[in-house]
Amino acid sequence: MATDHRTLHNRVLAVLGPAIAGDEYAAGHTFTLQGLEQDFGVSRTVAREAVRVLESMRLVVSRPRTGIRVRPRREWNIFDPQLIRWRLAGEGRMVQLRSLNELRAAVEPAAAALSARHGDAEERARLAVVAEQMAATGRAGDLETFLELDIAFHRSILELSGNEMFAGLAQVVAEVLVGRTSYHLMPLTPRPEALRLHLAVAQAIRDGLPDVAEAAMRSIVTEVSTALEDDTPSEPDDAPSS
Amino acid sequence: MATDHRTLHNRVLAVLGPAIAGDEYAAGHTFTLQGLEQDFGVSRTVAREAVRVLESMRLVVSRPRTGIRVRPRREWNIFDPQLIRWRLAGEGRMVQLRSLNELRAAVEPAAAALSARHGDAEERARLAVVAEQMAATGRAGDLETFLELDIAFHRSILELSGNEMFAGLAQVVAEVLVGRTSYHLMPLTPRPEALRLHLAVAQAIRDGLPDVAEAAMRSIVTEVSTALEDDTPSEPDDAPSS
DNA sequence: GCACCACTAATAGTGATATCAATCTTTCGG
DNA sequence: CCGAAAGATTGATATCACTATTAGTGGTGC
Incomplete structure (x- = not known):
């Protein structure tokens, strides 16, 4: 049941996921890969893999020149148990x-x-x-x-x-x-x-x-x-x- | 609604996803990254990102030395609309x-x-x-x-x-x-x-x-x-x- | 002067490659 | 039977070339 924290990108997700799911970033807020690399002290590869997961949950979209944009909540895959857990942890x-x-x-x-x-x-x-x-x-x-x-x-x-x-x-x-x-x-x-x-x-x-x-x-x-x-x-x- | 096919890893997913979702690979079947790289003619980066997405849908688990293993169906995130679409395309x-x-x-x-x-x-x-x-x-x-x-x-x-x-x-x-x-x-x-x-x-x-x-x-x-x-x-x- | 269009440049993300580290499994030896 | 070493495979980092997208910039026509 618990998420596997052996991989680095999962550890990034364990912080970034609840933050986005908990509405700490308004819809439309954008991150950059470079920003994530620095904030979490991880390589680009790891940051990208974390973003891919968030993208597959439809929490964000990633586009060239724009960055990684937080989607409005109604577009999220809210049946994802991972996302449910993140949201239950928040406000x-x-x-x-x-x-x-x-x-x-x-x-x-x-x-x-x-x-x-x-x-x-x-x-x-x-x-x-x-x-x-x-x-x-x-x-x-x-x-x-x-x-x-x-x-x-x-x-x-x-x-x-x-x-x-x-x-x-x-x-x-x-x-x-x-x-x-x-x-x-x-x-x-x-x-x-x-x-x-x-x-x-x-x-x-x-x-x-x-x-x-x-x-x-x-x-x-x-x-x-x-x-x-x-x-x-x-x-x-x-x-x-x- | 339609999936974005601009990125390579999504094109890999468009083939691999329906194949796994459509039970073409039994639970327990394992892939290797190298195999995926060759089969799809993509780099390791792209293959890994595709695997990360499948992993977040709980279709597979990826472990060192073992490879990428297909999970039993009952563990899948079957409420993921993407997965539903893949399954509706299959048998x-x-x-x-x-x-x-x-x-x-x-x-x-x-x-x-x-x-x-x-x-x-x-x-x-x-x-x-x-x-x-x-x-x-x-x-x-x-x-x-x-x-x-x-x-x-x-x-x-x-x-x-x-x-x-x-x-x-x-x-x-x-x-x-x-x-x-x-x-x-x-x-x-x-x-x-x-x-x-x-x-x-x-x-x-x-x-x-x-x-x-x-x-x-x-x-x-x-x-x-x-x-x-x-x-x-x-x-x-x-x-x-x- | 203003609106519009085309070109240009800057800015991210995207994709590829090489290399080393970490980890799990198996096997072989004691 | 147990433990250590070997081998295989993913995990992580660094770096480079490419591409798509946007914002600006300047020119042109009305």
């Missing part, structure tokens, strides 16, 4: 989380229904086990393990749906959950209602009840929505690796 | 379209409802105009203009929803519509029912009726789903620029 965190949650509200119930219909029986059964483990670690207050299980739970459902695009969102959902935890937007011990709902989803999927699974999943994400409205942001306890 | 076109349509079925009705609630009044009114134009050009059999209007219609709704993530899907939906048209998966003249539904969505959004807008939009995408089940694939009439 617009809460706005971003609310957007992402609206997306989850649209997709995850549909995925749960599909999973109940088409998912592999063995996998479906395993889901209930994960939900039980979530309840146990949740009540014990082991947030780290809980996060892992939570990610596994939602990932399994998105993958069980049999739809590649839904499965592709697993990475996005994982970023959201990690973000919510590391920025303390998660209650210290998960709400019992949430734990109950996860179990309900798992059982409905296991028992092949699409409508029940869909409704329960919808409850999960709408519960998160209301929580996000109330909660106040805070500093990360452990800066997520970009 | 798995129909599977991909069905997945994308299931995604649309989850998202677009929700977006339509949000637009009816929160969208700017002027923009909402303009939607009905676009729907009328669609009906006119559709009946006239002007598929090219129809496609443009269709894209504009869906893009407007996704943007009016006020949710950045939904707006980000506009690019994805556009790729789908372009793909369906250029691979002749679109009827020669749009079905009257579809035209009627687009108008219904536009009017419901204009009149601030979320539930009606949502239901009508749901009808649009489910109609497409059933159409996709029956239709048989065919060759592109004009290869879409990658």
